[in-house]
Amino acid sequence: MCLGVRGKVIQIDPDPLGMHMGKVSFGGITKEVCLAYTPEVEVGEYVIVHVGFAISTVDEEEAARVFEFLREMNELDELDVPQPATAPSEDAPGSGEVAAP
Amino acid sequence: MKFVDEYRDEADAVRFIEAMRGLPTRSWNLMEICGGQTHTIIKSGIDRLLPPEINMVHGPGCPVCVTPLELIDRAIAIARRPEVIFTSFGDMLRVPGSSADLLSVKADGGDVRMVYSPLDALTLAHANPGKQVVFFAVGFETTAPANAMAVWRAAQEEVENFSILCSHVLVPPAMEALLGAPDNLVQGFLAAGHVCSVMGYWEYEPIAERYRIPIVVTGFEPLDLLQGTYMTLRALEEGRWGVENQYARSVTREGNVPAQQLMEKVFQVVDRPWRGIGPIPMSGYALRAELSRFDAERRFEVGDISAQESPECIAGEILKGLKKPHECSAFGTRCTPERPLGAPMVSSEGACAAYYHYGRIEELISRDAAQAAERHD
């Protein structure tokens, strides 16, 4: 699971009953999408859409991290040093021996 | 296409693959539990590009495949009723029940319609007050917010001719069940990115801790999967466990709070049977008591349904990674996507079906050659 497609929000129609709808563009195809779960989203931002609902916004800064990671890998390679630490996350991973199967 | 094409770049992909090549000091079993990830891996041919020491297992990540046979038979029985407009996502339409599938119910005159969103089903209910609209609510946590909204709106708008047949399953209990099994081989997990977009990843922390296993929340583009695999491999080689987030552009630790809040109002956690695995406690959603009038299982009396699974199907072993699809004696012969014997062959994301369509090039070639030889005899 699951087919989540990124699209760009091009219109937001606030719904009086609270179920905000909007128009999202997927490479030129636009579709009506429910934005109730991304209430803070603004026109021009990107969202992940699954079965007609936006389930998250795409964080542009984080989106670039994959490529920063790659760049670091490239640079370190040239310097011939050990690979960089894994990408940052909010909690520190544990340590110790991984349980053998 | 922005946020799509960049993650499909070949040079970057090669970079990850090369980085992984020298890394493993031993073989490792990694599992992904997500049909979408299975799909990308096999469609992009990633499984063939990974170093041979990495054994990528396609776990029970296809909610269509793990929907119990008995529930499919129930859906078919409901769909056959003349007053019902039965709606479903595309994937479920071809899943065979014990003797038919939803598409054949349609062929026989039943009103079975494909929808892209549960809200479409609700719209149908509004437009057809004389009919009963039933929506087959299948999915992992990713789809639950959408289904919750449909039921919530139905309640608010007092749409009484709408109901759902609920087959929601949850990932963390399935992971625990797999990891806790005595024959478990899995040493690292790629967690499903969109499930985590909704639920966050805090639920995985105690699992990673308890089993001392790395879990990397991973996206769906080829680069995401390569990076996720790379990160998991690094953690394994360095003896680290815990949760890391490769898909940070869409996933945060707490997840989508408004979605979780509505899900909380609509669903309760219940025990669920997983086809191919068995019952897993507290691993699914059912409607809360106060919304149970929208439960199609209650609304429609369809009598006793007893479904018989094929004794030949080794789904359990496939889903745990103990066997590969082509190691099943029925694979590609008695069990094919047109005539599946069990869960993993049922939808195109199931491990066996994905393998059948896209993977193991050498196997396919020799199978076709053998069949051609047979025909000319």
Added chain:
Amino acid sequence: MTDQPAHPSLAGLSCPIPLTDYPSVQLAHGGGGRLSQMLIEGLFLEAFDNPVLELLHDGAILQVDGARLAFSTDSFVISPLFFPGGDIGSLAVHGTVNDVAMCGGRPVAMSTGYILEEGFPMEDLWRITRSMEEASREASVSVVTGDTKVVDRGKGDGVYINTTGIGVIPAGVEISPRRARPGDLVVLSGAIAVHGIAIMSVREGLEFETQLESDSANLYPMVASVLERAGERVHVLRDPTRGGVASALNEIAGKAGVGIRLDERSIPIGEEVRGACEILGLDPLYVANEGKCLAIVDREAGEEVVEAMRGHATGGAAAIVGEIVEEHPGKVLLRSRIGGMRVVDMLSGEQLPRIC
């Protein structure tokens, strides 16, 4: 009076398709994939066994008193009848004109048969007929004969149309699926999946705000240029309609006993179509095209054929998308954008959009 024996070749013959497997016709039997193939080869070919039919090309190539004729038939059951970029009428004309062209033939004349449902609006019938007239005039093909039947209300989908076309194959043109050989190049005349997605955009339950128009078009002028340029070096022509490029290439690979390798990076596809396929969870390789053509040609003719195609509006985005190989006969493989490899298998049933 003596009893006439039953036709000897059909005497005692039970249905060759095991009834236990498919006691009744399924939608997928018309989908262009495995089941279609099974129906045609397992049932129809069993009955109509003859060497011309056996080739199972888009049309038949007949030798008649020294002339080579292309002869093809196609039926149109599309719903909706009217869609962005055309209607069942223009589709019916283009479809048959193209089938004749895929044999290397210059379309000369066609017939059209209508099966009309009682209650079908006359206004719509007129619109469709005008559309057919326009399309056939543009294609320089005359509708020379036809037939009309009316069925009871409820027994038809408004209108079904069958068109049958006939054309002349000039000297120096040898088109046959069996001519594909290792080393040949696979050329595609333009962006894929346009028609299928345009149709889906109008169907009930699926609304796109952006109008995608079907690519339904007469391919003969482009094909004529290609044949003029490359002559005998063009081995196979095929328009990838139902089942898409994947199904067409699988069929060719099977018939010619060769393997096909495609390069995902070279396959032309429009942004909007790609977006639509992404949201719908459809693989564009399996989606129908109505104004595109595959050509399998001598390796050294590849560039010329692309150039010839690009000289026409219908071939504006023409490109070399793959090659014929000796390995994995009957199988089509695809090199993915990131350098991986996968099989492009034959479609099992109707391609259904997925959510997973």
